Amino acid sequence: MLTVTNLVTGYGADPIIRGVSFHVAPQSILAVFGHNGAGKSSVVRVLVGLIPVWQGQILINGRDVTNMASSERVRSGIAVSFQDDCVFPSLSVRKNLEIGGYVLGNNKKQLEERLETVIQLFPRIRERLKQQAYSLSGGERRMLSIAQAMMSDPKLLVLDEPSTGLSPAMTERVLGIITTIRDKLGKSIVLVEQNVGHALDHCDDVIVLKTGEVVYSGVPSSLSSNSAELIHLF
Amino acid sequence: MIYVVDVLTYAAIMVIATRGYMLIKGLGGLLHLGHAVFFGLGAYAAAIASQTFLPAGAYPISLLCGAIAAAAGAGLIGWPALKDRARYFMIITFSMQLIFITIVINLGITGGPDGISGIPKVGFGPWVLTSRPVNLGVIELSASSMNLLVALLLMGASFLFCRRIIESPYGRLVRATREDDLAVEAYGRSATNVRLSIFAIGAALTGIAGAAFAHYFNYIGPSQFELELVILFLIMLILGGQYSIVGATIGVFVTMALLEGLRFGLEHYALISTDAVAHVRKGIFSLILVLVLIVKPSGLVRERFSNYRRPAPEPGADKPAQAISLVVSEPAERNASLKPAALSCKDLHKSFGGLVAVNGVDLSLMEGKITAIIGPNGAGKTTVFNMLSGFVAPTKGEVTFKGKNIVGLAPPEIARLGIARTFQDVRIWPRLTAIENVLASLRDQPGENAIRLFAQPRVSDSKEAENIEYAWHLMERFRLSEKANQLAGELSYAQRKMLALARLRAYDPSIMLLDEPTSGVDPKRLGEFFDQIRGFAESEHRTICMIEHNMTVVRELADWVLFIDEGRVVAQGTSAEVLGNRTLMSAYLGKREAESV
C-alpha cells in the first residue's frame, strides 16, 4: 500500500535518511524502531510532505506522491499524529476534530457523520468535546491526536512515537486502538516508536533504523526472541 | 565645495551612529527598531548640557553626556525588554521611538516642538570654533573643514573602539549569546547581562554621534528624530552589511551618495512641486530599503571571522595532547571508595501541569566514575539533567553538591560551581568558528568583561594569547585542528558532537553531564568518543554522567548504570548487571510482562 524506495533526505547539508526502503502492506502495521538521531522523525516528516525528498520515491497505492506538497499528500490519503505539539491547544476538542476533517471540504453533513464515526472509536472524547485541548492530559491529547488523524478517513496513518510520556497502561490502550483501526477499519499504519516493548506486540512488520539506514527488516517474533542481538542493533 | 564638506561631515557622524547599530544588531543580534532614540538622546543631552551647566569649550564632556544619556536610555528600555527572553523586543524598541518623540515635544527643557537652537559649536578648552578659518601651522582650514576633521577623528576613534570590541573575548561572548543564549548560560554566563551590556555600549556610541550632530548642526528638533531616521539607519546598516564595521562605513557613504543623488535628481529634473520633493525623497528611500533587502540582504560587506594562527610547534618534542590539561579540580586519590558523592540528588520530582515527568529519583555520582542513565523515551532522563543543571526547577527534592543544596540556583551559577552539561540537540554556536566555540567556553577570560577589556588591556590580551594556545591544544586533542577556523555550523554532525565535547572540556567542570553524546554518530567513529569520555573520567578524575540509548556505548564506558522508567529508577548496577538482566532488557527491548493493563 505504501512503498518507499531508496529515500534520501535531510536538513541543510547533512542527509539524515541515507537510502531507506520499506513497504507497508494493506491493512497492516509497520513498526519503525531506532534511537534518537536515527532518522525516525524525519521519516514521519518526509512521508507527510513537510520536508522535500532529495532522492528516492514514495508510492501510495501505486500513486507517486514523492513531489506532492503536504496538503496534496493529505488529500491522497496520508494522515499524521506528531510526537509533540500534537493538537491545537487553544481550540476545543470538537474544533480539533473538525480541523482533522479539513480535506473533506465544506460538506457539513459529511463532517458530522465522520465526527460520529470517530467518536465511536474514542468514546471518552464525547464528554470532552467542549473542553479546550490544552487542558487535556498527555494521554488524552494523544488520543485526540489520533482521532483527529482519523477524521480525514485516511488510507495510511503515520504515528510518531505515540507512547511518549504515557504510562504503560495508557500505552497499551493507545496501541489497542491502533490495532482496532487496522482490524475494523482496514487501515495501514506506520508506527514509529522508541519503546520497542509494547509496540512489538501490536505490529505485523518491523524495520530498525540506525544513523539513517535500515539495519533490520523482518517480523516482530524474530526480533523479540533474541534480546542479545537486539542490544547490538541499538 | 562647502556643501560636499558638510555632507561628508554629516556622513562621518552617521557612520559612528551606524556602527553603534551594528554592535547592537549585527554583533548582538538584538532586533532593535528604535535606533533614532539613542541618537536623539545623545543630541538632546548634549544640547541641554551645553546650555545649562557646561562651560564653552567642553566638547568632549558634552559627548560624554550624550553617551551617558543614551546608555541610560538603553538600560531603561533594555532591562524590562530583555527579561524573559526578549519576546517583544522589536515592538518595545519601536514604541520607545514614538514615546521619545512625544516626551520631547511636551517637555519644556527640550524646547518642545521648536527644539533647541543656538547649540555651541565644537570647542576644546580655550579654543572654540568660529566662522573664521583656523590656522593649524601647516595649513589653514575653513570652519566647515574643521568640523569635518573633528568628525573624521571621531570616526577613526570609533573604528578602533569597535574593532577592539569585535575582536575581543567580550565580542566573542556577545556573538555566542546571539547564536544560542541557552548554551551561554550552561557555561556560566548570564545571557541577559551580556545583551544589556552590548545594548548599552552600542547606545553610548550612538549617543556620542548624536551629541556630535548637535554641536555640528547647532539646532535640533523633534522632527529630525522621527521614523524616517529609523529607516535611514536601517538602510545604512543593512546596505553596508550588518556584520561588519567596514560595512557600516561603506553603507553610510553609499546611502548618502544615493540620497544626494536623489535630491539632486528630484530638484532639477522631476516635475514635482517643492513641497512634494521632501516627501517623494522619503518615499523613494523607503522603497530603496525594500530593494536592498530583495537584491542583497546580506549587504555589501560580509562578516569577517578572525583567523587564529596555530602556534609554532616546539622544536623536536611531539607533545601528547592528553598531557596538556592545565586544571584538574581534584588531585588523584587511589582509594576513592570511601569518598562522598560528588553530586547527588534525593527524591527528585517534577510535574508539568498534570504530567508527572520525574517521580522520585535518587542518584549519586562518584568522582572519576562514569554513570550511564538509560531508559525509554519520555521516561524523564533529560528532565533529571535539566534539574541537576538548573534549567528546570524541581517540584520536590534536593540536589546536593559539596554538601550544599543547589536547587533554586540559576544555570550560570550552577555551571560556575563546576557542573556543566551538553545538550541533546548539540547547540554549538554555528556562526562562531570551531576554535571560537572552544575559546568562548574557557573560564578565565578577563577580556570577556567589557570594562576590564579597556581598563586592563595588557592583562586581557596576554591571557587571551595564553587561551588561544590552550585552545589549539584542545583542538588537537579532539582532532579538530583542521577545522579550527571553519564555522562550526558547517561542520558535519559528528564533528559538531565532538566540538560540543571539546567545548565542555574547555570549561573544565568537575562534573560533566552528557546528554546523548553519541546519538546519530556513525558507529565507525564511536571509538574517538570513547577515548575522550574515558579520558575525562580516568585521567582527569572528573565525575561523568551520561544519558545513552546506545548499549554498545554503555557497555564500553559505564562504571554504573541506572535504568529510569516512568520517572523512577527501576534498577541500577554495573553495566554487566543491568544489561545482563534478561528480564529488565526484555522489558525494555522485548515483550513486557503484563502487570496491569
Place this chain on the structure above:
Amino acid sequence: MHETILSILPYGINGLALGLNVAIVALALALIWRTVGMLDFGIGAVYLASAYTLWLAKSAGLPLVVGMAVAIAAGVFFSVLNYLVVYRFFIKRNAPLFVLVVVSLSLFVATENFVAAILSAERFYIIDSILLGWTLLGTRLNVAQIAKMAISLITLGAIAMFCLHSRAGLAILAVADNPRLAQGMGIELDRAYIRTFAIAGFIVSLAAIPDVAESGVDPYVAATPLFLALAAIIIGGLGAFKNPVRGAVMLGLAFHLAVWAFASRWQEVIAYSFVMAALIIRPQGLFGGVSTPTRP
C-alpha cells in the same frame, strides 16, 4: 459622588470608543503575527489606503455608503496586495523575522510619504456638516462616535463568529495555533495567509472609516492607531486573540481617564507609562500567554 460619576462618564465613554476602535487594529496585527509570524506595519498603509479611498469616493460625489463599501474593498485589496507582491517573496526565501518587519515598516513610511506627495499633506474632511448628536447623561455623543462603537463591536463579534464557525476561519485559527500540524491536516499555508491578510485589511478599514469620517484624513492619521495597537498588544499579550482586545480597551480607558485626571497635554505620556509599567510588571502581557512568532 454623583457629580464625579457624571464628570467621569464622558471620558469613560470616549475611552471605550477609542479602546474598541484600537482593538480592531490590534486584532488585525495579532492575526497576522500569529498566523504568518510577522509584525505587519503595512497595516498602517492599509489604514491609509482605506481612509483616502473614502475621501476620494466622497470627492467624486459618491454617496457615503457607497464610499464606505469601496473603502472596505480598498482595504482588503491593499492588504492582500502587500502579501502577494512583497511579503510572500521574502517568506518563500525564509527571510528572518527582522527583514519582514523592516520591509513592512518601509511600505508604511513609503505610503505615508507618497500620499503626502501626490495628494498633499493637509487634512481633508469627509463630513462637512456638524454631526447629529444627543446629550446623554451629561455626555455629548455624536453619530460618528456611536457608529464607531457599534461598528467595532459588530466587527469583533463577526470575526469571532467567522473564525470559529467557518472552515476557512478555522483553518486560520489552526495555522495560528500550530502551523506544522495545520499543514499535516492538509491546510495550505499560502491560502490561509491570503485569507488572513484579507481579513486584516477588512477589519482595519472598519477601524479607519469611522475614525476619518469623524476627524478627517491626512497622511499621518494611521500612526496613532498603529502605535496604540502595538501598545495594546504589549499590555494585553498575545496568547489568545481576546487578549490584545482587552489590552486595547484598557489602554483606551487609560488614555481618556488620564485626561480627566491630568492635563490633556500629558495624556499620551501617561498612557505610555502605563505600557512601560505593564511591561516591567508582567512582560508576557497582563492577560498572560505570549508567542514569539514562529514561522513553519
